Amino acid sequence: MENKNEKLLLQIAEIRSSYAACLPEKVNDIHDAWNHVLANKGQIEPLEQLHRFTHSLKGSAGTFGFKDISDLARLIDDHVKAFIDDGQAQGQQSESEISDLLNQLVASIEASVEMPE
Numbered sequence: 545m546e547n548k549n550e551k552l553l554l555q556i557a558e559i560r561s562s563y564a565a566c567l568p569e570k571v572n573d574i575h576d577a578w579n580h581v582l583a584n585k586g587q588i589e590p591l592e593q594l595h596r597f598t599h600s601l602k603g604s605a606g607t608f609g610f611k612d613i614s615d616l617a618r619l620i621d622d623h624v625k626a627f628i629d630d631g632q633a634q635g636q637q638s639e640s641e642i643s644d645l646l647n648q649l650v651a652s653i654e655a656s657v658e659m660p661e
Contacts, residue, residue, distance in 0.1 A: 564656060564657040567605075567657050571649060571650055571653050573597050574594065574597045574598060574646065574649070575646060575650075577597050578594055578643075578646060580593065580594075581594055591624055591627050591628050592628060594624050595621060595624045595625060595628060598618075598624060599617075599621050601613070601617040602617035605617060610656055612655075613652050616648050616652055619645050620642060620646065623638060623641060623645070
């Protein structure tokens with residue numbers, strides 16, 4: 545029985561490691577989507593794409609035990625969702641808040657995995 549548990553724990557660790565290796569790409573996708581939002585202010589499609597990326601990261605990071613990353617993705621997702629649901633105008637303060645959260649997200653991912661240069 546112990547051998548099965550060890551095997552399962554090893555498999556979980558491998559899956560988590562594989563997920564961690566994908567985090568830099570996920571954050572790059574979020575950055576690209578954010579830049580697209582900034583370049584296309586007032587358009588809903590770039591916000592929806594950013595929402596999909598942040599929402600996905602929020603859930604998957606939590607599933608794989610990266611709570612800090614999941615929490616930051618949730619905060620970004622909440623801001624983006626407010627823009628979409630409420631038609632809230634993107635103000636300089638909101639843009640600054642999202643940019644700050646993105647920087648924190650990058651730092652958290654860098655602390656969790658080694659990002660390629």
